Amino acid sequence: MPTTAHPVRYDAYAFSQALGDLIRVVQFRDRDRACCHDLSVSQCYALEAVIQAGELSVNQLAAHLFVDKSTASRVVSGLEARGMVERVPDPSDARRVRLRATRQGLAVHERITVELTGEYRALLERFDPDVAAGMTEMLRLLAHSFSERVDTSSGRCCTISHAQERS
Template identity: 35%
Template structure:
């Protein structure tokens, strides 16, 4: 039996893409704050004082992952978690001053990193790539939700 051509395997290519992203992220953006942690900080800039579940849904992270990320961000003093006085099951999240500072610094760096990451593509190709990746990710999340 012949070896599989991994260049036709989307999972293999997605893993390579993720490795490239991780390398660029750690060298150009931050060694301390991960891309998913940045997504949470960014969501809290967009939707301040929002509960943890809603932020997790907004950035498309499952409950256990968002809980772990929020715990780490809170441990670093970037996010404050407060029990909702009207619903003790909810944690309302707020960016601290330090969290806002870190977010401001990383927004600039992520923009620069994204230019480098997508540099091999022209503007039209970038738009197509991002649209296609989002479509595949959305479909996979729908399948996971059904399972």
């Protein structure tokens, strides 16, 4: 653990620890909720992305999930086997397909969303409304800031330069 001699580094370390704690809890909750509907967390995230976009290519889904195309394809195959998504011809290029949620996929997503929204509502009710709104905005800013630093184009990990790590 860094010493307090470097407050910025300590703050970054404390931030990292707190964020890690939050991510672990949320991922467990997501996994628990997804399992209730016979889906993996990755499949839930993929289904949500397809529904939000209306239609996506596998490449677009891979970029959205920060994974490579083959990983996205495996996730989609699982969703397709469960009747949650379908591959439809891309109107602009007959060689390509687009992903679209089925009625079953929309229904499962709706059930999961209702369950999670109820949990989040109960959580947010513990806070002053202005604090709850501020937390929501902070989470959006964090997600945006983190996504700007993610690059999956090389197909390999460790793409953050050492210069960025020291800053």
